[in-house]
Amino acid sequence: MKVSIIGGGGLVGSMAAYALQFGRAASHICIIDANKDVAQGVALDLLQGSCLVADQRITAGTMEDVSTSNIIVITAGLRRKPDESRLDLINRNVDLFLNLLQQAKAAGIKENTHLVVVSNPVDILTYLAGKLSGLDPKRIIGLGTVLDTARFRSHIAKRLQVAPTQVQALLLGEHGDSMVPIWSSATVAGLPLEQFPGCNPQLMKDAFEETKTAGATMIKLKGGSGFAVGVSIAEVVQSIILDSRKILPVSSLQNGLYGVHDVCLSVPTEVGCGGVRKLFELALTPKERIGIQQSGKLLRDIIDQVEARIGNSSSVAIGASSPINPQSNPQGKILPRSAWQPSRKY
Numbered sequence: 001m002k003v004s005i006i007g008g009g010g011l012v013g014s015m016a017a018y019a020l021q022f023g024r025a026a027s028h029i030c031i032i033d034a035n036k037d038v039a040q041g042v043a044l045d046l047l048q049g050s051c052l053v054a055d056q057r058i059t060a061g062t063m064e065d066v067s068t069s070n071i072i073v074i075t076a077g078l079r080r081k082p083d084e085s086r087l088d089l090i091n092r093n094v095d096l097f098l099n100l101l102q103q104a105k106a107a108g109i110k111e112n113t114h115l116v117v118v119s120n121p122v123d124i125l126t127y128l129a130g131k132l133s134g135l136d137p138k139r140i141i142g143l144g145t146v147l148d149t150a151r152f153r154s155h156i157a158k159r160l161q162v163a164p165t166q167v168q169a170l171l172l173g174e175h176g177d178s179m180v181p182i183w184s185s186a187t188v189a190g191l192p193l194e195q196f197p198g199c200n201p202q203l204m205k206d207a208f209e210e211t212k213t214a215g216a217t218m219i220k221l222k223g224g225s226g227f228a229v230g231v232s233i234a235e236v237v238q239s240i241i242l243d244s245r246k247i248l249p250v251s252s253l254q255n256g257l258y259g260v261h262d263v264c265l266s267v268p269t270e271v272g273c274g275g276v277r278k279l280f281e282l283a284l285t286p287k288e289r290i291g292i293q294q295s296g297k298l299l300r301d302i303i304d305q306v307e308a309r310i311g312n313s314s315s316v317a318i319g320a321s322s323p324i325n326p327q328s329n330p331q332g333k334i335l336p337r338s339a340w341q342p343s344r345k346y
């Protein structure tokens with residue numbers, strides 16, 4: 001499968017490309033960036049190590065490449081200027097994203113493409129992509145709290161001094177300050193986390209706080225997240241390529257689960273061929289459930305502000321394809337391979 005990374009010359013995009021090279025599942029990695037020299041450089045750098053890693057095509061491309069891509073990852077984004085408000089940054093990134101979507105559509109985005117949105121504000125941009133790209137919302141996945149969840153698990157493991165891969169703990173809701181730690185289902189090697197030796201309320205509070213501030217810490221220490229977000233993106237992309245059907249906390253259009261409607265946020269989601277295959281609603285504590293609903297309200301407010309500025313003219317586009325319905329679970333059906341993996345042209 002061909003994976004194109006728009007913004008692939010930047011820190012996040014290039015790290016995603018590197019993780020995908022080592023993941024060996026993509027057959028073609030294409031780097032697209034407004035800075036063409038950097039895109040060429042990243043592609044060449046990866047290509048020069050390819051004989052030691054995997055037999056993949058690695059190229060620098062242009063927007064024309066989206067028309068032959070099975071998965072498009074969008075990591076193009078702007079950073080906050082000094083003294084800029086959060087909403088101003090949101091507006092600038094929304095404008096950049098809408099511009100990119102327009103260019104991608106003009107280049108001929110295929111209807112069976114998968115779109116993986118990473119740029120921030122990721123939940124808002126994922127929602128707008130659902131409205132404006134013309135793609136089935138099931139094929140549009142935001143990275144959501146996948147990175148936050150990876151950080152959370154790793155930070156808990158560090159504090160408990162246990163193997164990171166044996167810690168299971170989820171963060172759901174918004175990729176942002178209102179993200180919700182789901183302590184009720186957290187485990188270490190299948191054992192309840194809260195009963196694990198060494199675990200206590202202070203440790204849990206500190207691990208969550210460290211996770212919540214991790215993005216800012218990364219910006220302060222090294223300019224931004226790279227390695228962890230790269231492997232998080234690869235986790236999602238490879239679950240699509242390999243149809244692994246991993247359950248991941250990605251962001252997608254919500255239609256009633258946990259009492260949340262008409263926003264994109266993260267809930268446990270089966271990711272495979274066709275993108276979002278199933279969403280899961282489990283019994284949570286009242287605090288956890290309310291937390292997810294508060295994330296939903298907060299995101300809805302931002303969407304309202306964004307739509308008031310850009311207009312809501314394309315709201316019909318989203319109705320063109322069926323929203324994800326957890327009751328009838330239509331996305332759980334097996335899709336024919338041809339529906340998601342067209343014949344290769346390269």
Ligand SMILES: NC(=O)c1ccc[n+]([C@@H]2O[C@H](COP(=O)([O-])OP(=O)(O)OC[C@H]3O[C@@H](n4cnc5c(N)ncnc54)[C@H](O)[C@@H]3O)[C@@H](O)[C@H]2O)c1
Pocket residue numbers: 006007008009010011012013032033034035038075076077078079096100117118119120121122143144147148175224225229
């Ligand atoms: N969802 C998450 O978990 C998560 C985590 C980390 C970062 N991010 C987001 O990822 C985005 C990228 O972060 P970064 O650190 O890589 O930034 P960066 O500045 O290093 O890279 C951004 C890249 O986008 C490119 N770009 C800008 N406009 C473009 C356009 N119109 N077309 C093509 N390329 C364009 C730039 O040339 C640059 O190479 C930001 O929005 C950041 O907030 C998301």
